[in-house]
Amino acid sequence: xxxxxxxxxxxxxxxxxxxxxxxxxxxxxxxxxxxxxxxxxxxxxxxxxxxxxxxxxxxxxxxxxxxxxxxxxxxxxxxxxxxxxxxxxxxxxxxxxxxxxxxxxxxxxxxxxxxxxxxxxxxxxxxxxxxxxxxxxxxxxxxxxxxxxxxxxxxxxxxxxxxxxxxxxxxxxxxxxxxxxxxxxxxxxxxxxxxxxxxxxxxxxxxxxxxxxxxxxxxxxxxxxxxxxxxx
Amino acid sequence: xxxxxxxxxxxxxxxxxxxxxxxxxxxxxxxxxxxxxxxxxxxxxxxxxxxxxxxxxxxxxxxxxxxxxxxxxxxxxxxxxxxxxxxxxxxxxxxxxxxxxxxxxxxxxxxxxxxxxxxxxxxxxxxxxxxxxxxxxxxxxxxxxxxxxxxxxxxxxxxxxxxxxxxxxxxxxxxxxxxxxxxxxxxxxxxxxxxxxxxxxxxxxxxxxxxxxxxxxxxxxxxxxxxxxxxx
DNA sequence: GATGATTTGTACGTATGTATA
DNA sequence: ATATACATACGTACAAATCAT
Numbered sequence: 001x002x003x004x005x006x007x008x009x010x011x012x013x014x015x016x017x018x019x020x021x022x023x024x025x026x027x028x029x030x031x032x033x034x035x036x037x038x039x040x041x042x043x044x045x046x047x048x049x050x051x052x053x054x055x056x057x058x059x060x061x062x063x064x065x066x067x068x069x070x071x072x073x074x075x076x077x078x079x080x081x082x083x084x085x086x087x088x089x090x091x092x093x094x095x096x097x098x099x100x101x102x103x104x105x106x107x108x109x110x111x112x113x114x115x116x117x118x119x120x121x122x123x124x125x126x127x128x129x130x131x132x133x134x135x136x137x138x139x140x141x142x143x144x145x146x147x148x149x150x151x152x153x154x155x156x157x158x159x160x161x162x163x164x165x166x167x168x169x170x171x172x173x174x175x176x177x178x179x180x181x182x183x184x185x186x187x188x189x190x191x192x193x194x195x196x197x198x199x200x201x202x203x204x205x206x207x208x209x210x211x212x213x214x215x216x217x218x219x220x221x222x223x224x225x226x227x228x229x230x231x232x
Numbered sequence: 233x234x235x236x237x238x239x240x241x242x243x244x245x246x247x248x249x250x251x252x253x254x255x256x257x258x259x260x261x262x263x264x265x266x267x268x269x270x271x272x273x274x275x276x277x278x279x280x281x282x283x284x285x286x287x288x289x290x291x292x293x294x295x296x297x298x299x300x301x302x303x304x305x306x307x308x309x310x311x312x313x314x315x316x317x318x319x320x321x322x323x324x325x326x327x328x329x330x331x332x333x334x335x336x337x338x339x340x341x342x343x344x345x346x347x348x349x350x351x352x353x354x355x356x357x358x359x360x361x362x363x364x365x366x367x368x369x370x371x372x373x374x375x376x377x378x379x380x381x382x383x384x385x386x387x388x389x390x391x392x393x394x395x396x397x398x399x400x401x402x403x404x405x406x407x408x409x410x411x412x413x414x415x416x417x418x419x420x421x422x423x424x425x426x427x428x429x430x431x432x433x434x435x436x437x438x439x440x441x442x443x444x445x446x447x448x449x450x451x452x453x454x455x456x457x458x459x460x461x462x463x464x
Numbered sequence: 465g466a467t468g469a470t471t472t473g474t475a476c477g478t479a480t481g482t483a484t485a
Numbered sequence: 486a487t488a489t490a491c492a493t494a495c496g497t498a499c500a501a502a503t504c505a506t
Contacts, residue, residue, distance in 0.1 A: 252495095285495080286495060287496085288496065289494080289496095308503065309504090
């Protein structure tokens, strides 16, 4: 649906021939994946060496990441990967849940038969993934499932925003599905959402979706609480 | 609640001593106000001269504006103020309405007596503005009114996102209240929202808010349709 | 279609402000 | 407290690509 980097300034569909874009995409992934952990200082010269470029494109990439909130620029004191407090993470999860709930409500009223068919098809196929406990496969399916719903809002702006927030939470959702029965429960929740959509019950679908997202969030809530230090 | 520029990379609360930040803030306002109309090319050297700076901070500012979507960077072919189609504008308005509706629902359940008191106080004071047809004054009040509601969600992330989208629509909402009775109608709608909040009816407040926002949007919908060309 | 002018993209140098001894 | 070290912020220079003729 969109490039990995989330917001892409060189919008449209051209290749990211710009060095700063490439660097930004790589850094985005590395921050989202946790390879660059929160609080880590990002030295311009160091990154420049790493990418075989000069500091200029690195700087531009960092500036853009700062707008997204992935890094924090402390004027003349360097750039660090944004420290996200547990409180803020939970705020982001709540926002994400509400956005998804909003999307599915609107999608319920606007979804086309083709889109609905695609959702059902994907959902059916996901059963095999659950039985195999194919976590990576289910994760991929799950992402697509939600993205199809974004698309079914038939509001491209809304879909972009939803995806951006989702991507921003990627780093914290990493361990989400690793916990036992969460996979099967997730699929059950999807099914309930699909049923509500099929019956045209937007509000019901919305409630189900919110619960679904909050379940996923709380599944890792305690995990985050143990991982993240209050004041660093 | 936040600086005019919307997303501020130099987050926290320091003064924007960075040249690129100052330039970005100015350009943000000029784009939002329409002084720099959609489609206008932005020459780096020209801007540098205008701000009495070099191209470097100008470039950094433009890169950041691109992330927000205010300008579009076409690699090696320059930067233009983003062309926004009427369809996309309406999409943005819909998203904005839904976000506001979401915020007020959550705010209804979490608002403190102090915050509620402040809303009522502001609302009462706004009557005088309506009677005077003080459009600028009402516009200012209106912005604060909505921002207090954002704050009452007690979810800072959500509040930021809501404000960012609101700011992004500023340019198109400019003429919103210039149309006759819209001022009085707006205030009536606020009152209905306040009543729902007072009774703790989140869903009702949410519906009222959505209608309120869509009224405002449709009030200028035709205006936009006449102003914006389909394919430019 | 080729050539020159203009503008962007990248590299690099220097000054300024911050952190540390 | 002063000085030293260091990374950033900005300016300038050059290279490459686009566009205008």
